[in-house]
Amino acid sequence: MTAILSQMDDRHYETYIETFAGSSDLVDFLMESFMLFKDLIGKHVYPSDWMAMIMVQNRVFLRAINTYADTMNQKFLNNDDFEVQLWNNYFHLAVAFITQESLQLQHFSPTKRNKILAKYGDMRRLIGFAIRDIWYKLGSHKICFIPGMVGPILEMTLIPEEELRRATIPIFFDMITCENAHSGNFQKFENEIILKLDHEVEGGGGDERYMQLLETILLDCAAEKPPLRPQVQHFVSLVKGLLIRLLDYRTVMNDDSRNNRMSCTVNLLNFYKDINREGMYIRYLYKLRDLHLEGENYTEAAYTLLLHSRLLKWLDEMCSPQFEFHGSQTQRQLKETLYDTIIDYFDKGKVSMVLQHNLLLHLDLH
Template sequence: MDNHHYAHYIDIFKTRHDIIDFLMETFIMFKDLIGKAVYPKDWMVMNMVQNRVFLRAITQFSVVLTKRFLDPANFELQLWNNYFHLGVAFLVQDPLQLETFSVEKRQKIVDKYGDMRKTIGFQVRDMWYNLGPHKIKFIPGMVGPILEMTLVPEPELRRATIPIFFDMMQCEYSVNYSFHMFENELITKLDQEVEGGRGDEQYKVILERILLEHCRQHRYLATSGEAFVLLVSSLLENLLDYRTIMHDESKENQMCCTVNVLTFYKEKKREDIYIR
């Protein structure tokens, strides 16, 4: 399908509600197909062709979202929410994680299809910034999905998407004069993601560097923002140590790392995570 096919198809819907229903169902169906892995893992070509079709359609429909459902009178929260969740699900799916393939296979995929994660990641980033005053409606709900996206070990993607965190802090601060919702959600989700095996030392370094740069240039977030970033960096360090040491023979090392993580959550008054 060419661009004009997509445009024509959207134009044949008689009402705004018909377009909303169509997009809702399509986003849900795509996410479902991605989650269920229709083809076996080793059917690389079929997986890539399917993903290329998804990517093209998602890109076309993102234009429809921006044109028809962005201004305050027509804004559709659930539709945008479904779009973001689909974008992240697409990005983090197993068949697109190039690091897991042999060098030869990875090169073949990049030569023929490119790195689709970067394409969708940059698009999600642009769509986030398009939201303008609507951003606050997605905090803290979108913190977890954006974190998932930034944890994908692709340096360019990380550099492009980590600044969204600062934007979320800034956005919440401009409404509530604090960023507690964002802070609590990031700490909770970070704990879950690192425990689930994601995140690495390079992520800790790039996250700290980018967020510190942004915070230090901000008139009101320079102090509180910097303190928060260093706190998150220290948490990440403890969580990564804890994850690594769980396979260590030494019970003493294991206990030491466990105590570090527990102390952190006790000081932050995060009793729920402390108990878990």
């Protein structure tokens, strides 16, 4: 397929697109093409050291993706013809393309990086700028992609390439503006950013420079929209505080000092508690529990689980998703399971039965 596409010029693409009898057939073709490209990008068709073949394939795919995007701009952007799923597939393919390992030039030696840039250019910039331009063309349809596209756009902006970051971070402000105009707030966007930032930074994304750019760009954008400025300033302060803690946490996770790891874990769980993100708070409670178990501090592990149990009630209502750690169950069932585990930890920590009973009774009364 790569060989065939590499032989096609603009006229070939145009002629082929015109062979489709109706819009639905063309939509099906584009959807299938995007899924195929995404699958091939993810499967690593060539060994990682076959760099020339990988870059040739990427260049061919990039041209095809951009050509198909131009077709979509012409045929599926107007209100009557807008295809949400088609555009969604495009964005996910484009982000998969830009974030693929073979294009992350920062991981290569200077010599190899310079050779790639000289022959192929930085394809991350090319498709990143295309994603930005297409986003702004969506108009009122942008709301269809919030919060679903927040995570993929975040993943793109975290790529450590200065110009790409500067070009794409403003999309976040546009999302804020769009959701606020639609709903009177941007709560969905904020929730998704916090959730996805935690995942991305823990996985190695982000750095202090990213934090600086995010703060500067969003505040500069907010300065041009006075009615939104206070809310955006609060959001930026929130995200900056989270990034500081996440970067500290990532730095110490391989630290020999368990105390340092505990300190950063406690900082994060307290942060999530303060901003009422119970799901993330519970996630870090269990990370703290694991650190205590690692050091055979069973009593501290029990006290950590008690913090989770205090969020549950003796009710037969199903647990909220953030409370589920053992499949679908009621709050009563999960609370009982936690108490069984807590008692087991107390036993291992040599805590007396009388003290255990008093602690659990005290919690149930409050």
